[in-house]
Amino acid sequence: MSKAIYSCRHLPVLVFFAILSVHAFAQDSLHLSIGESDKMFLQTNLMVAAGQLNVDAQKAMEIQAKLYPNPQFSVGLNAYDTDNKNFFYAGKNGEKAVTFEQLILLGGKRKNEIELSKQNTKQAELELEDMLRNLKYKLHTSLYSVYFDLQTLQKFNTQLQQLDTIIASYEIQAKKGNLPLKEVVRLKSTYIQLNNNKTELLQSIQDEQKDLQVMLQTTAFVIPAINENVWSQYESLPAIDSLQQLALKSRTDVMLATLNRSIADINVHYQKSLAVPDLTLNTAYDQRGGAFNNQFLFTVGIPLPIWNRNQGNIHYAQTQTKLAAVNEQMQQTSVSAEVNAAWYNMQRSIQEYKKTQDVYNKDFTDVYDGMRENFLKQNISIVEFVDFFESYNESLAEVNRIKKQLALSAENINYTTAYPVY
Known part of the structure; x- marks a missing residue:
């Protein structure tokens, strides 16, 4: 038992260092609202910058597709x-020959290449928007998680400080022989359990901080600033059918599936145009090497599509259109399922939140204060106090968990519909 008492006496020191580590982050802290975080994210995130560069690269390919083939000029001299x-x-009396050659694209090749490059640019833009949707969802969920975890951490610190004061008082009384030592050990066991919960919470906060710092490109400890007046807007939930229609209209991944089908259709036309032979126009001058001196020639050349008519690529492109149509349908079905799940989660979160609002009120704090005072006056037993203390702390953590779940469910609605419903 002496070893247990020795270990417990060092707990305040361990907690002090745990709290100190959080304050060390807070010394270089960054207070951000959701809107401020979004603005900073767009300005600093490297993945956003890379996505924009990809869009610029596709626009350059669009310029390239509009260019005509260069003419070819050659000069020949007698060695x-x-x-x-x-x-x-x-x-x-010498010999020289000059030729000028120009390739003329037929079958709509250039037109199809231009259209394909335009569609590829749209694809890059939609991919960037979809990446932003996913990253912003991660950003918002991390902000809300850190916000509520910090609130719970603050309450745990308060409870630990109060419990530490009680333990110190009981240790004095135990040394005087006024109280049994087992009651001090029981209080310290409760302290250890609460401190373990706090340690797990600190780890969760640190994990979320790592993600926030990477997304915002900062080394500061990010402290979210959330307006507490927003909870009333979460208590309403639009009809599920309207959210599904909104998602199918707004989701960039649905737009990408539709666009991929359009690209596949254009590629069929492009592959068919490649089967059409191109025309080569050639003019030439030969001083003495031809049938007579100073000979001028004009030639027209065209490949004969006897064996290779691009049959394989055309069939492949046609198969890709069918595959794109299947993928489009699958994507729409997947989005509808995601909206359904998000809607039911939000409905359950609203119900839990409303129930908590009805049950959890100022009475909880008043009862806790009363129980603590009566315990210090020894009007209630340590068993009663510890049971109530543990239940009270579980209730504090549960209330924050429910509020966090409500906020995260609302963000999931925004994410699955790609629209700021909340």
Whole structure:
């Protein structure tokens, strides 16, 4: 038992260092509201910057698709003139040839390439928007989690300080022989349990802080500033059908599935246009190497589509259109299921929150204060006090958990519909 007492006596020191670690973060802290966090996120997040660069790259490819093939110009000279005994002689009696060649694209190849590049740019833009939707959801959920965990942590600290005061008083009385030592040990066991809960909470806060610091590109300890007046807006829930329609209209991943189907259709036209032979126009001048001196030629060339008519690529592109249609339907079904789950979670969170509001009120604090005072006056037993103390702390944590769950459920509604419903 002496070892247990020795360990328990060092608990205030351990808690002090735990609290000190949080204050160390707070010295370089950053207080942010949801709106301020969104603004900072857009300005500093590297993944957002990379997504924007990808959009710019696709726009550059759009410019490239609009360009015409370059003409080809070539000059030929006789390397050694045996009659005149000269190298590269191109005089009156020498030999030189000049050719000019231009490729003419037929079958709508250039038009289809331009349209494909435009659609690829739209795809990059939608991918960026979808990435922003996912990252903002993670940002908001981390902010709410840290906010409520810090509130619970503050209440745990208050409870630990009060319990520490009681333990110190009981230790004095135990040394004087006025109280049995087992009551001090029982109080310290309660202290250890509450401190363990606090340690787990600190770990959760630190994990969320790591994500926040990465998303916001900061080394400061982020302290969310949440308006407590927002809870009333969470108590209403739109009809599930309206949220499903909103999601199918607003979700970028649904738009991407539709766009991919459009790209697949355009690619079919493009592959068919590749089967159409291109025309090559050629003009040439030959000083002495032709049928007669100073010969001018005009030639037209075109491949003969006898064996290769791009059949394989055309069939592949047609298969991709069917696959894109299936993926589009699957995506719409998946979104509807996500909205359903989010709606039911929000409904359950609203019910829990309303029930908590009815049950948890100022009476809880008043009863706790009364129980603590009566315990110090030894009007109630340690068993009664410890049971109430543990239940009270569980209630404090549960109230914050329910409020956090309500806020996270509301964010999930916004996320699944891609619309600020709340």
